[in-house]
Amino acid sequence: MAIIIDGKKTSSDMRGEIRERTLKFKEENGFLPGLAVIIVGEDPASQVYVRNKKKDCDEVGFNSEVIALPENTEEKELLALIDTLNKREDIHGILVQLPLPKHLDSEIVIAAIDPEKDVDAFSYVNVGKITVGNYSFLPCTPAGVMELLKRYNIEVAGKNCVVVGRSNIVGKPMALLLLHANGTVTVAHSRTQNLADVTRNADILVSAVGKADFITGDMIKEGAVVIDVGMNKNKEGKLTGDVDYESCFAKASAITPVPGGVGPMTRVMLLENTLTAAQNKIKK
Ligand code: NDP
Numbered sequence: 347m348a349i350i351i352d353g354k355k356t357s358s359d360m361r362g363e364i365r366e367r368t369l370k371f372k373e374e375n376g377f378l379p380g381l382a383v384i385i386v387g388e389d390p391a392s393q394v395y396v397r398n399k400k401k402d403c404d405e406v407g408f409n410s411e412v413i414a415l416p417e418n419t420e421e422k423e424l425l426a427l428i429d430t431l432n433k434r435e436d437i438h439g440i441l442v443q444l445p446l447p448k449h450l451d452s453e454i455v456i457a458a459i460d461p462e463k464d465v466d467a468f469s470y471v472n473v474g475k476i477t478v479g480n481y482s483f484l485p486c487t488p489a490g491v492m493e494l495l496k497r498y499n500i501e502v503a504g505k506n507c508v509v510v511g512r513s514n515i516v517g518k519p520m521a522l523l524l525l526h527a528n529g530t531v532t533v534a535h536s537r538t539q540n541l542a543d544v545t546r547n548a549d550i551l552v553s554a555v556g557k558a559d560f561i562t563g564d565m566i567k568e569g570a571v572v573i574d575v576g577m578n579k580n581k582e583g584k585l586t587g588d589v590d591y592e593s594c595f596a597k598a599s600a601i602t603p604v605p606g607g608v609g610p611m612t613r614v615m616l617l618e619n620t621l622t623a624a625q626n627k628i629k630k
Contacts, residue, residue: 348572348595348596348599348601349600349601350601351494351498351600351602352603352607353494353602353603353606353608353610353611356493356494357490357613357614360493360618361614364406364617365405365406365407368407371624375624377436377624378408378409378624379408379438379439379624380409380410380434380620380624381399381403381410381437381438381440381465382411382412382431382437383396383400383410383411383441384413384415384424384428384431384442384443385412385413385414385415386419386446386447386450387415387417387446392444397412402613402614402616408617408620409436417447418447419450421449421451424442424450424455425458428455428458428459432458432463437463438623439616439619439620439623439624440459440460440463440464442455442456442466456469457469462626462627463623464483465616465619466483466486466616466619467481467485467486468485468514468515473514473519476519476523477522483622484619485519486616486619487611488516488519488522490608490614491520491611492523492524493611493615494607494608494611495527495571495573502528502529502550503529504530505529505530505549506530507529507531507548507552508532508544508545508547508548508550508552509521509554510534510535510545510552510554510555510560510561511534511535511554511556516554517554520554520575521533524552541565542564542565545566546565548566548570549569549570549571550570550573551570551572551573552575553575553576553588553589554575556577556578557576558576558580559580559586559588560590561588561589561594562593562594563592563597566594569597569599570597570599571600571601572589572598572602573601573602574589574591574601574602574604574607575608576589576604585605587603589601591604
């Protein structure tokens with residue numbers, strides 16, 4: 347029987363804390379943190395994510411604006427908009443909702459964001475800073491996982507940590523953060539052989555694959571901590587993670603549910619990064 351790591355409650359507690367810190371910040375500095383979110387095109391999932399980001403900002407008292415551009419926006423127009431936002435004093439965080447339409451190169455677009463306003467921490471500068479362990483922002487999903495481990499007093503140092511998945515936005519930075527926390531880290535991917543032998547070695551297992559019921563109870567060690575980053579739709583169209591919850595729950599010492607685990611933490615970490623960006627401006 348596992349402890350359920352409740353990302354919904356943890357993120358709600360954090361929102362309350364961020365709201366209070368924002369009030370104090372305003373009192374001390376006379377302005378509010380500001381986030382600009384750019385969305386290009388009409389991808390329905392992206393529209394939901396962007397609406398939620400705006401709602402989250404409203405809830406903690408940030409200024410925020412959503413800039414919706416048509417699908418056929420040219421790269422130079424988008425880069426010009428980012429340049430304007432980079433220069434605006436009232437905007438501390440800039441986020442370009444991904445994926446972008448195919449004719450736009452997301453690497454070029456992300457690289458155009460001032461690294462000090464890159465609250466997704468996807469730019470080369472911020473990726474480099476994270477690699478050497480000297481950073482202002484962390485990418486929201488891995489940062490959310492680390493915050494859960496911290497708040498549930500799960501020690502990483504000295505533990506065998508296995509991350510399944512090596513994407514630039516989740517798997518790789520997740521592995522780096524666990525390494526910075528002194529875990530002994532293995533990264534598994536689609537070419538890993540005998541995956542179950544690797545995952546069974548994990549004291550802390552993070553799955554970021556994108557396949558429903560991919561991690562089953564027989565693939566984990568008794569007492570493992572299981573973190574499910576996956577967000578998939580099952581056959582009934584319901585949101586589900588990568589982890590077969592029932593079989594893993596029976597063996598794990600702690601586990602994140604989906605929904606209500608890592609997802610809400612990703613959302614709140616964007617607020618944390620935006621507040622950090624505003625605070626960094628004061629320190630200058
Ligand atoms: P990607 O598709 O970019 O990466 C998936 C990774 O899984 C790849 O590294 C791939 O390996 C690996 N993989 C695929 N099949 C296997 C396999 N059979 N065995 C081992 N590894 C495999 O996905 P993302 O990293 O962007 O996202 C992963 C999941 O997390 C998705 O479900 C996504 O929706 C979710 N997600 C959730 C968030 C949240 O807030 N909870 C935020 C972001 C993502 P290879 O590199 O070899 O192809």
